Amino acid sequence: MEFLEALVEYDYLKKALVTAVVVGILCGVIGSFTILRGLALMGDAISHAVLPGIAASFLLGISFFPGALVAGLLTALGIGYVNQNSRLKNDAVIGIVFTAMFALGVVMVSLSPTSTDLTKILFGNVLAVRTSDMWITVIVGALVLLVAAALYKELQVSSFDPTMAAAYGLSTKGLHYLLMTMLTLVTVASLQTVGIILVVAMLIVPASTAYLLTDSLPRMILLAAALGVLSSAGGLYFSFSYNLPSGAAIVLVGAAGFLVAFLFAPTHGVIRRQLSARRARVLAMG
C-alpha cells in the first residue's frame, strides 16, 4: 500500500509510472515485429549505437533527439552496407558496427566538458524523469504506434513472407529501414526508463513471452504490450519500494514472466511439450 500512497502523493512517481507504462506498450508492439523478423540482435545494436548521437547532442548543447536518430539510422545503413559488400555473416557485421559506434560514444562522453552522467544514459532512472522527458516519451510513443497501426498489414506480410511481399511490389527494404527508425525512436523514448543497455530486453522479452502464449499475431501484439506494461509497473514498484535500479528491476520482472511462460505455456511451454512427447512415445509403443 505504501507504493500506492506514494503514487498519489508524489508527482515524480506519477510521471515515472506514465513513462514506464508508455515504454512498456511501445516496446511490446515494436518488439513483436522485431523478434518475428529475427532482428533481436539488430535491436540490441541500434539501441547501443545511439550513444555517440546522444554524446554529440550534449557537446553541441542540443536536444538528444536528432542526434540519437541520426546515429541509429547510420548504424542500420552501415550494417546493411557492410553486409552486402563483404563475405561476413550478418551477426558478425552487426557486432562490429554497433560496438564501434558504442565505443565512439563512450570516448565522446569522456571528452565532454560538462559532466554528462554516462551511467544515467546507459541504465536510465525512471524515478528521475522530468516532465519534458515524459512528454517526449508519450509523443514519440504515440507517433510510433500510429505508424505501426497504419502499416500493420504491410509489416505482417513482409515479416511472414518477404518474397511474396516484394513480388507484389512492397518495398521490403523500405519497411526494414522504417522498422529500424522505429527501433531508434523506441530507444530514445526508453532512455530514461531502462537506459540503452537494457532497452533490448524490453523489446525482446515481453514479445517473446507473448509469442509462447498465442498463435495469433494481433493477440501476440496486445499481449506483449500488456506484459510490457506489467514489467514496467512491477519494476517501478520494486525499484521504489526496495531502492533498486529501475531499469534492472523492470527487466527482471519481465524475465520472471518469460520464465513462467517458458515452463507453463499451454501449448509451447517446456512442460506441456515434454508431456506431449511422452504421450506420443507411449502411443507409439502401443
Added chain:
Amino acid sequence: MRQPAIEVRNLSISYFGTSAVTDVSFRAAPGTMTAIVGPNGAGKSTLLKGILKLIEPDAGEVTIFGRPVGAVRKQIAYVPQRGDVDWNFPINALDTALLGTYPRLGVFRRPGKHERAIARDCLNKVGMSDHALQQIGTLSGGQQQRVFLARALAQQADIILLDEPFVGVDATSERLIVQILHELRDAGATILVVHHDLVTATDYYDHALLLNRRLLAHGPVGEVLTPDRLAEAYQSITAHAL
C-alpha cells in the same frame, strides 16, 4: 502468335560474380502451364525470381503482357519454396489466404468483409475450410501447400509462379493442386512451375522449359522432355561435378 503473357529476352543473372542463369529467352502464351525442369543448381528458382525482378538481372528484359514487371506486379501470384516460409509465424490458414487480397487493397487499407469472404471461398476451393483457424505450422505439408494455393487464388492473378509446390506433399493434395491449376489455366491463367519429378511432368504440364543455367529447350512438353534432351541436361551437371 497472340501477345505473350510472359516474355523473357536474353535474361542473365549472377550471384557475386557466379552466373546462375545465362542468356535465357522464351515466351509463354496465356492459358498455358509450363514446367521449369533441370538439375539442382540449374537456376530454376533464380529464373522465377528474375521474372519477378526480385533479383536485379545483369542483362535482359522481362515483359508481362507487353509491359514491364513493375507495372503489373499485382497480377502475378507467387508461391515460394517450402524452405522460404517461417512456419512458426503466428498466423492461421484463413489469414494466410487473406494475404492474397493485400496486393489489390494497396498500402494502408485494411482487409474487410469482402476480402474475408474471398479468403474463405478460396480456402473452401482447396478443401481447407475445416482447418481455417489452425496455425499454419500445425498443418501437414500438403495442407500447407493448399493454403498457399488458396492465397494465390485470392489474389485473382493472371500469372501464377510456383516454386516446387509438390515437395513434401501427399498424393491427395498433389492431385487437388494439379486439378485446380488446370482449371485456372483453362480459364486463361499463365502458370510457371519449378518442377522436380520428371515422371509426372508430362502429365501435369502442356509446356516445358529445360534449364541448366542456359535454356536447353522450350516448347510442348512432349518435344522437350525427351530422353536425349534430359540426358544432355542432367549429364552436363555430372560432368561439372567431376
